[in-house]
Amino acid sequence: MTHALTLNNIEVIYDHVFLAIKGVSIEVPQGGMVALLGANGAGKSTTLKSISGLLKSERGEITRGSVQFMGQDIGKLAPQDRVKLGIAQVLEGRRVFEHLTPDENLIAASAVRGGRAEMQRNRDRVYSYFPRLQQRRTAKSGYLSGGEQQMLAIGRALMTQPKLLMLDEPSLGLAPLIVAEIFDILRRINREDGMSILLVEQNAIAALDVVSHGYLIENGRVVMHDKAEVLRDNPDIREAYLGGAEGRDFKDIKHYRRRKRWLA
Numbered sequence: 001m002t003h004a005l006t007l008n009n010i011e012v013i014y015d016h017v018f019l020a021i022k023g024v025s026i027e028v029p030q031g032g033m034v035a036l037l038g039a040n041g042a043g044k045s046t047t048l049k050s051i052s053g054l055l056k057s058e059r060g061e062i063t064r065g066s067v068q069f070m071g072q073d074i075g076k077l078a079p080q081d082r083v084k085l086g087i088a089q090v091l092e093g094r095r096v097f098e099h100l101t102p103d104e105n106l107i108a109a110s111a112v113r114g115g116r117a118e119m120q121r122n123r124d125r126v127y128s129y130f131p132r133l134q135q136r137r138t139a140k141s142g143y144l145s146g147g148e149q150q151m152l153a154i155g156r157a158l159m160t161q162p163k164l165l166m167l168d169e170p171s172l173g174l175a176p177l178i179v180a181e182i183f184d185i186l187r188r189i190n191r192e193d194g195m196s197i198l199l200v201e202q203n204a205i206a207a208l209d210v211v212s213h214g215y216l217i218e219n220g221r222v223v224m225h226d227k228a229e230v231l232r233d234n235p236d237i238r239e240a241y242l243g244g245a246e247g248r249d250f251k252d253i254k255h256y257r258r259r260k261r262w263l264a
């Protein structure tokens with residue numbers, strides 16, 4: 001199988017001292033949709049930044065292993081060159097220009113690529129996926145709902161016509177219905193455009209409904225990797241991530257118990 005992305009045993013150190021990622025290997029097949037799951041501080045965002053190249057601005061460095069995109073080693077490329085190759089990251093926290101309208105936000109994001117006609121085509125495509133945004137295209141983005149702002153942040157990434165779309169916790173702070181709507185649209189983008197997607201989420205149950213495979217990362221290491229339906233049925237994942245009385249932090253589950261199950 002051809003892979004859009006291959007992380008090969010990478011190690012990441014911040015500030016020359018803090019070892020945040022301790023040997024992570026991940027594969028995203030071309031046209032695949034994969035989730036990277038884990039609790040707060042597990043190393044999910046750091047993994048994404050090592051792919052998009054944003055580590056450097058945070059004094060982070062890949063000190064071992066390789067990052068390959070469509071078979072090419074991209075570990076030393078600047079972030080803008082990775083965007084040109086077709087990698088886009090939607091950062092955590094819906095970063096949009098709040099004083100600009102959705103129309104203007106999308107235009108600003110397309111500056112990286114193409115002429116006017118192409119920009120309009122891309123914008124129409126974004127609006128076809130997110131009709132809600134089209135309805136509010138001339139409103140100030142700061143007045144959009146949280147879900148609409150998340151849609152706009154995704155739309156901005158789509159304006160660069162990525163081959164690999166990476167999203168950092170798009171469900172954060174959103175109501176379950178909105179999360180389901182956004183995840184459905186991501187699945188459509190994946191299926192209809194054949195875009196590869198890497199979805200970082202703490203909301204494992206919602207994410208595992210739309211991806212084909214998932215990786216669970218803990219303390220900078222991948223501790224589980226399997227098909228989505230297998231992970232969904234895993235008692236530890238259910239215990240850690242299902243809401244209600246069952247829901248507990250993954251960190252709270254006794255380490256020995258998890259090891260015993262994973263090594264079984």
Ligand SMILES: Nc1ncnc2c1ncn2[C@@H]1O[C@H](COP(=O)(O)OP(=O)(O)OP(=O)(O)O)[C@@H](O)[C@H]1O
Nearest residue numbers: 014018020038039040041042043044045046047058
């Ligand atoms: N810029 C940075 N400088 C130093 N340490 C960092 C930096 N960014 C993250 N870390 C540390 O690296 C580890 C992994 O953080 P990371 O943000 O990748 O985790 P995460 O799984 O994305 O968590 P969250 O869901 O809270 O964002 C944490 O211990 C964090 O404190």
